[in-house]
Amino acid sequence: MMNSNPLLQQTRRHFFGQSAASTGALGLGSVALQSLMNRGTTFAGEAQHSDHPLAPKPTHFPAKAKNVIFLFMAGGPSQLEMFEHKPQLSERSGKPIPDSFIEGKRFAFMNSSHRTNLLGSRRTFKQYGDSGAYVSDLLPWTAEIVDEISIVKTLQADLFNHAPAKLFMNTGSGQFGRPSIGSWVTYGIGSECDDLPGFVVLQSGPRGPRGGSVLWGNGMLPSTYQGVPLRNQGDPILNLSTPESVSPDQQRKLVDVVNQLNEERLRQTGDGEIAARINAYEMAYRMQSSAPDLMDISDEDQDTLDLYGIKDPNESTYARNCLLSRRLIERGVRFVQLYDTNWDHHGGPTETLEKHLPSKCKDIDQPSAALVKDLKQRGLLDETIVIWGGEFGRTPMGEVRQNTGRNHHIDAFTMWLAGGGFKAGQVYGKTDDFGFEPVENSVHVHDLHATLLHQLGLDHERLTVRFQGRDFRLTDVHGRIVKELLA
């Protein structure tokens, strides 16, 4: 636990010891000392914990889950090729969609001449598990875990372009500069890891997700709560390595002398912020070894590597990131987000439903299922929420480019959740015969956010930050806890 940092404890004892004896150079009274050790310099609206801003904080009410792993399929995976079995859509494939469906809707790129005929899926669907959930042939591994997960068919979002939609899924707003869900969670309840950041981002796929680092930005929260990308190349964390010409011994000496000098300054000035900085240097130093330890998976046995389908342990893949996410959770990291890019299957030459989508599914199917199984066998699934999904889904209509693909669709798309007090083996929500719109139990992104926070012991209406005169929330003025999803 962070607040049991031995150095700070020692520092604290040291100061209190000194002042109790009234002999030390510091000579501060006890009230001043308590204040400086406990609160540091805070001003209205800026609730900063002096010792450790990331220290675990009390929840609003008892939590069902402690951690989150968010598997983000960036680009918008096609629910109609993966989870939504729609025989009617196949029957009417090639026919125009009835006007009643699209009246008053706005679509991305719809000013151009994209056709709007219905497109049936060519995948084969079967029912699996006790829940009888439909899963297509693209996801044989996921099919095996349907009794562990809640599949939600009726997610709804507000924005249909990639970057705003990703922001919306992450921050509850399409505006840049709002805190992401991982930032909200660490702001709300801190983290239980004292040598890694509380909110970590892992990436796979050919490029960064559209929207970039604002997707894990801290917005108007202190930068303490920003998501920290663990990079696959170079230092896993920016500036993690000691400069090349510096020996480990020199680095240790550096941290020691900086902290000793800072302690001396703390003695002279009585400013609690210095205690926080001493702590930060200790954590930074620990991070220098803990992050490489985390990334080095050579201590995992072959069965585990096989479970995830990891062939080369050094190759940066989604599978490796899934395993890393388990390792992060084991170390007490609060919120892990995996981005896998290139899920945007419009029908262009490199974005077909026939070739490229199956290849993406192959990348993620086994590892995602393995993560759920692995967490379960290690007893971590109960306290960890796993979420799978993208920023939106795809239209029941075909979009004709060089091939026929599908456009962005925000009115009904599929995500799944596992662990963390979510019901296992459930299919929730139902869409119409084409999968265009929910016919029952729609779940808005705001509702998803409210429910996630709820499981973590946070009331989405009370988790606020005041900025420019207004209380901001992850769920804005919306959000319903979807109780039916909970065990």
Place this chain on the structure above:
Amino acid sequence: MKLSFFLVMIASPMWHLGQAFAEEVAPDFSKDILPLLAENCFACHGFDAEAREAGLRLDTREGAVGGGRTGVIVAGDAKASELVQRLHSDDPDLVMPPPETGKSLTAEQKQLISAWIDAGASYDAHWAFIAPKQPAVPDASNEASHPIDLFIEEQLGQAGLHSAPMANPATLIRRVSLDLIGLPPSPKEVQDFVNAWGEDSETAWTDLVDRLLESEHYGERWGRWWLDQARYADSNGYSIDAPRSIWKYRDWVVDAFNRDLPFDQFTIEQLAGDLLPEASLEQKIATGFHRNTQINQEGGIDKEQIRIDSVFVRVGTTGTGWLGLTVGCAQCHDHKFDPISQKEFYQIFAFFNNQDEPSIKVYPPGTDVDSINARRKELQEQIQEQIDANAEKLDVWEEALGEKAKNALSSSIKKVLGKQPGKRSFDDQVLLLSEVEELLGEEDRKAFKSLRDERSVLGKRLNDVPTTMVLSERGTPRKTNVFVKGDFTRPAEEVTPGTLSILHPFEQTETTVDRLDLARWIVDSANPLTSRVIVNRIWQQYFGAGIVATENDFGLVGARPTHPDLLDWMAVEWVKNGWSFKFLHRLIVTSNTYRQTSRLLPSMDRAMEMDADNRLLWKQNRLRLDAELVRDVALKASGLLSSKQGGPPVYPPIPDGVMGQGQVRRSWSVSQGEDRYRRGLYTFVYRGTPPPSLKVFDAPEGFSSCTRRTRSNTPLQSLNLMNDAAFFEFSQSLAKVIEEDGVSEAFLRCTSRQPNKTELELLKGLDELTVARALLNLDETITRE
């Protein structure tokens, strides 16, 4: 109902600390009651008629006390008032505020409301909506004579506290140098100042302050302060985040501070410089203020939606920046707390709805564009004459061209030849004649070349110049409508430009009104807000928190000023002195309040117990430096700092892979020469992928107006200072200083003081590089004490 001393102490915020406590204290509506009602009641019973529940409004006395079913307050009788009964009710269906709002009042707060009702439930206006009158400076009860000190000490005295001793001169010169120019003093400057201080401290201090305010670095320091509020950055934002050119606006801001452009003029030029009579180029550049909005270049977007989004941001930023009001909240509905209607939001919107958003060329001073154009025209005519004179020769040459010879020609010539002779442009013809120069005689050839060369040099003078983004007014105004729920696809009632009715009147002098009228209304001396808002934000830079802690919200739910009289006195004094920033800075830094020690001393136990956040200013505060200054201090200490000012943004080294984190990979070709060592202010900032060493120390990305930076304290900052290649390079340079001049010199460069014995002992036996790295990592080095 009598309120005990104790009750008032815990029920109301800090500012009561300094007041004398009589036996009976009737709560003050504006100070004690209005904030409670606003925070807990107004969302459903306030200004916004749409959201109003049960037809009850508590933001006016008529609504609260009025007869009939809506009156929930019986003036003079708390017990008989439904409001009080509801506040105390145990019934979840009756109790107010309703449990699901998550809001509740403490017993003391409820008692305050009862006391106020018993005393007659009088309403008066919110303090910030009444123009400040300059209060009298409190009488000097001791040696203090500076007006700021008299105000501060008056309240300290009432709380039984007193101000701290003055900091030592070395701390003071470092403090004021960082505050005024953002750079630490050199060891020699420290020594000279300490000597002068020994002779005559006051003269030494005022001389120092004068010198710093005259420094060209002053504009860099305070320009950055304004650029935060202007949401300045060097890219377009959103997912594409392409680079943009608007650094001329940044340079304008720096320069405006250096020449102490009065704030009213500073405001007018930025909001409406283009509309001033005979607007100068500089005044047009100033309108870049409102071009610091993001531009979405994604496919599939609706351009009008993006334009309207920008205007929304401009309205909100103007409200926050100058009025300290959350005007932006009224975009979708009437404001929940403050008397700002949705219609008024769109009336301000109307001022900003009538612009084009071009980039203009910024020619070097003295460039006479007209005469260059005239000369270019002349040259063109002379060249044309030559072309015409050789037309026949050209025709012959062209006709004689064989297929093979034609294929050997360059593609651009082939392209020209592919056009009908009559359809060839002037440039085409020039190109063609240049290709067959040998057809011309020796003399003609020389003349042709010299004409072309001169024309091309002039062309470069016209075109190879930086551009900057500005506003320019459209000839035909756009119509402005209220948008239902802020949704641009749902226009409702049409509106014309106007301002907030709760503030001073907007006087329409001409038939048409534009941004210039809005700007003048904002800096009208009758405006109760602008001078207070800016004075407060300047104060905040010096003490870490404003007199009004919610520096961007002076509305009903904003914090109350801790020192209302001081705020008003300074606001009026500032306007009287011509809105001069330098005047205001000098006023603050010459006070003893500013010069107190920032250390926590044993004698401060009682103060710490009463006022742990130091809102009464019984000492100075230690403040971690802004991100750019963390860099600047290390650069200065290591001797690498470039003093070059202004110009295009630069690209100091950043870690590999950072620029690949956005949607579009942007290049970052590291600047060479002194541009590698420029102040942080000049580093190129991509909104989507800001430079990590700035971001990690809380520099804003320019998505929205930033009126106060957070000061976080994280392990990533430690990693940055210890291991970042740029900081490592600074350490190597500082290590050389240690080799040549010793540890103390390097220590002095970082902290402006000599190390003590303990500190020297700790550094002993370490190699120079480790010592240098340690010094640049010290909390003290990155802190203004």
